[in-house]
Amino acid sequence: MQKTETQVALNVAHAGAAASALPGRGQLTSLPSAHQDGLKGPTRFLISDLLGELEAYLPCEQVSEVYRAYLFGAEAHQGQERQSGEPYIYHPIAVARILAEMRMDYKGLMAAILHDVIEDTPTAKESLADTFGEDVAELVDGVSKLTQIDFPSRAEAQAASFRKMMLAMTRDIRVILIKLADRLHNMRTLDAMMPAKRRRISRETLEIYAPIANRLGINRIRLDLEDLGFRHHWPWRHAVLSRTVRDKLHGRREMVTTVKETLRARLQAEGIAAEVFGREKHLYSIYRKMSAKRRSFEDMVDVFGFRVIVDSVDTCYRVLGQVHDLYKPVPGRFKDYIAIPKSNGYQSLHTGLIGPQGVPIEIQIRTADMHRLAESGIAAHWMYKSAGEASGPQAAAKDWLQDLLEVQRDSGDSQEFLEHVKVDLFPDEVYVFTPKGRILVLPMGATVVDFAYAIHSDVGNTCVAARIDRRLASLRTPLRSGQTVEIITAPGAKPNAAWLNFVVTGKARASIRSYLKNLKNREAQALGQRMLTAELAAFGLTLEQIGEPRILAHAVESGLDNSARLFAEIGLGNRIPMLIARRLVGPAEPVPGGEVAASAGVRESDASGRGARRLAIRGTEGMVVHFARCCRPIPGDPITGLFSAGKGIVVHRNECGNLGDFHSKRDKWIEVEWAEDPQAEFQTEIRVDAGNRRGALATIATAIAEQDSNIENVNSREKDGTTTTLDFLVNVTGRKHLAGIMRRLRQIPAVTRIVRLSNAGRLREGFGKRR
CATH class of the missing domain: 3.10.20.30 (Beta-grasp domain)
Known part of the structure; x- marks a missing residue:
């Protein structure tokens, strides 16, 4: 059979000359391939290495498409170098190689090779879509950062790019797999970066990307990301712990061999076919556990682990019985993740035991399928098609x-x-x-x-x-x-x-x-509508008379979508209702009586002498009306409302010292009054001086409760050797209710003085004890 053009091209690539077809890029195949040690140095994968890997599981036509993507990427990145000084194209090839080990499909591999062309070259997404199809373009765009938008800070830019990537991942899981492979190769080559940047990237890796790999069950990538992140973020701690584990393992090598041989012999005697492996605990896992539980290395009970792989679930439990017969189990150290898998689909039996010489060990027992899924997670879908969509x-x-x-x-x-x-x-x-x-x-x-x-x-x-x-x-x-x-x-x-x-x-x-924001928005709209209605009353007008078209037109002029947004902005204190009312009315709008509305200065009354209606406070306005803690106003107190951007209105007592000269800042306050029948309870503070008698606090608290009031908080301190001062934060419906409570407290023999507190503890009004 004659060779196709594709096969010829692939053979040329395998011979190491494919890249020379691209002007100026022949040097990409002039270097020998290096083998990877994840923690020691970077890999320089050639396109021939990648194509050789792909031939093992992809059809020739699809391998050719990946090679075409490589040619496009090499040309797009021509002249660019990484921080290490090597040609930039090495990085996309290495990322694709990591994904090839997961048996990623060819479109995912094409996107991996092209994953930086939108972000780092003039190439547009549309150009990629025209050349390689919409699927590949969407994958590349999902991995690309948001570089076209200016953000106030690096944190906001990173968060926005992360959100974009995660949303793209919900549409196509390959987006996050490409990003994880990209991050893994970046971590393997992080030594070329400055120390501060290494620490920042490592922290992000440990906080976000390694946990994502864990959440998706991709154990092999998670372990590499964690160890690399640990090494670069805390290099000294990594070195010390690594040396300690190595020394410990060297001293226990004979014990590890003994346990493996003992397990194999017992299982063979019982007719159980199994593979037994010994392993040392993952370094970052040891460090994290030592840090979280504040333990020394000597206190770690599962530094040495063993894994038994069998053919079926039933055999797993049979092996567990044999293991517990060989070594004494540690109470509370058994976990059955087969019956109840982890959230990422992981399944295995874990048991802690006391091994030879009293050394604690951990044994994991699982089937071959469970082991495959534990290592590859979501990527097993591409590695083994038989796993199916519904696997763990x-x-x-x-x-x-x-x-x-x-x-x-x-x-x-x-x-x-x-x-x-x-x-x-x-x-x-x-x-x-x-x-x-x-x-x-x-x-x-x-x-x-x-x-x-x-x-x-x-x-x-x-x-x-x-x-x-x-x-x-x-x-x-x-x-x-x-x-x-x-x-x-x-x-x-x-x-x-x-x-x-x-x-x-x-x-x-x-x-x-989300619910609270929506609730606050609805409350802000209702309050803003009431506030604007009160302001329009000064002109003898109502919202209905102004009309929705005029309100909507003003909202659009102000950069808002609709009148509801305008009302919400008023209610949140971001816009002044008095100014909006004047703009809606116009500079010379006639009002009843023939007068002309004022366009500036203090509001004028209409011809009938009636001013603007005060905003009635009911106490049920929700999150857009707040009651100042400094003076804690209650119904019956003369009050004033101050605008607070983003919060709405903050209600103060007129006599509150924190108001300052608010009359000089007319645009900062609004006239308010209590509704005739407020439908809420309000907090206020009272100070009670009482003699040092046993049970005095209980007696006073009982008296307050008898007056249908709830005590929110109480603080006590000894005033002198004979008197204790008690500060109560109580709920009342108004001044009348408060007066009733204070009258009741005066009847208690132990009470010598009662005052209401205001302005962070200053006495405002009170009653002495009559003798």
């Missing part, structure tokens, strides 16, 4: 990507999204059950609220309590592995901002924040 890591990755989409939807900006993703990359997990027996995997420290949001966002939004193993529990209760959790919901329930203080999953945090 693939199913786990699909669930995680779905959660990422929900987190992205609920996140306000890129940095918030990055924060949520980091939270979800924590490796420690708890396994809990729904009432129907479904297993949910959550991060360590997850609470009932995290569990509720893991089921569904609507369940989380309306949860009010839970039953853990059939016993009632609060929403903030931390969960433990093995518990069965039933969520109790109520139709009118809503998320609470206080939940953000204890939830740990990114999905829960993003959902709560």
Whole structure:
């Protein structure tokens, strides 16, 4: 059979002359290939090396397409060099080689070779799409950073690029595989960078990329990223720990051999076919455990590990029985990840034992399929097509990507999204059950609220309590592995901002924040509408009289999408309602009585002598009306509202010292008053001086409770040898309610003085003890 043009080209490439077909790039094949030691030095892979690897599993036509992508990339990067001084094209070839070891498909390999052309060369995405197809162009674009947009800081730029990449990953998982291979080769060549940059990149690798590899079950890449990140971020610690482990292993080499031979002999005697391997604990794993648990190296119980690989799940449990018969198991050190896999699909039996000479050891028992999936994770889909789409890591990755989409939807900006993703990359997990027996995997420290949001966002939004193993529990209760959790919901329930203080999953945090932001926006719109209505009253007009078209036109002129956004901006304190009202009315708008509205200065009354309506404060405005803590106003107090950008209105008592000369800043305040029937409770502080008598605090607290008031906080200090000062933060409905509480406290014999506090502890009003 005659050779095709493609086959001839490949043969030329294998002979080491393919790159010479490109002018000026012949030097790419003039250097010999180097073998890789992940922690010692970079690899210089030639295109001939890569093509030789691809021939083992790809059709000739697809290998030719990869080579075509190489020619395009070599020309695009012509003249560019890496920090080490070598031609830039070495890097894309090495990235593609890493992916070839995972048996990546040819389009993924083409994207790997081209992954920097959009970011680092003038090549446009459209040009790639025309030359190599839309799939390859989308993959390359997904990996490329956002370089065309100016960001205020490096952190925001990195977060935005990360968000872009993660969203591209939800559409095509190959995006993150290319990025992981790119990061791995960069870490292998990081010695060429300055120390500060090495530390920054290593920290990012340890915090983001190694956990992502772990989350996707790609153990082989995770281990390399962690060890390289550890070595570059803490070089001295890495060197010391590496030497210590090496010395320890050298002294225990005979013990490791003894355990392997003993295990093999026992399993062979029982007729169990198995492979037994000895291994030392991963360096970064040892360091992380020592750091988290504050242990010395001598206290580590699983520095030496052994792995037994068998043919079936049933055999795994048979091996476990034999292992426990050989060596004494350590209580609490057995984990069955076969029955309950990890969140990334990992399956294995782990057991801690006391080995020969009293040395602690760990043995992992798994099938060959489990071992393959443990090493390759989501990449096993390309390595072994028989694994199918529904295998453990693939199913786990699909669930995680779905959660990422929900987190992205609920996140306000890129940095918030990055924060949520980091939270979800924590490796420690708890396994809990729904009432129907479904297993949910959550991060360590997850609470009932995290569990509720893991089921569904609507369940989380309306949860009010839970039953853990059939016993009632609060929403903030931390969960433990093995518990069965039933969520109790109520139709009118809503998320609470206080939940953000204890939830740990990114999905829960993003959902709560999104709900609160939307709630705040709705409240801001309602408040802004009321504020603008109050200002228009000075001109004898209403919003209906102004009309939606005119309001919308002003909103668009102000750079806003619609009138709702305008109202929200007013309610949040970002725009002054008085100025907007004047612009809506116009410079000389007639009002009832024939007068002309003022266009500047202090607001004028209309012809009837009626001024603008004051904004009525009900106490139910939500997150856009705040009550100043310095003076803690309550219904009945004369009050003033100050604008606070992003927050809305902050209500102060008129006599509050923190107001300053606010009358001189007319655009900073708004006239407010209490509604006739405020529908809320308000906090205020009272100071009680009482004699040092046993039970005095309990008596005073009981008296406050009798007046239908709740004590939010109490602080006490001894004033002198005979008197104690008690500061109470109490809830009241108004001045009348407060007066009733203070009258009741005056009747207590131990009480000598009662005052209401204002302005961070200054006395404003009070009652002495009548004698």
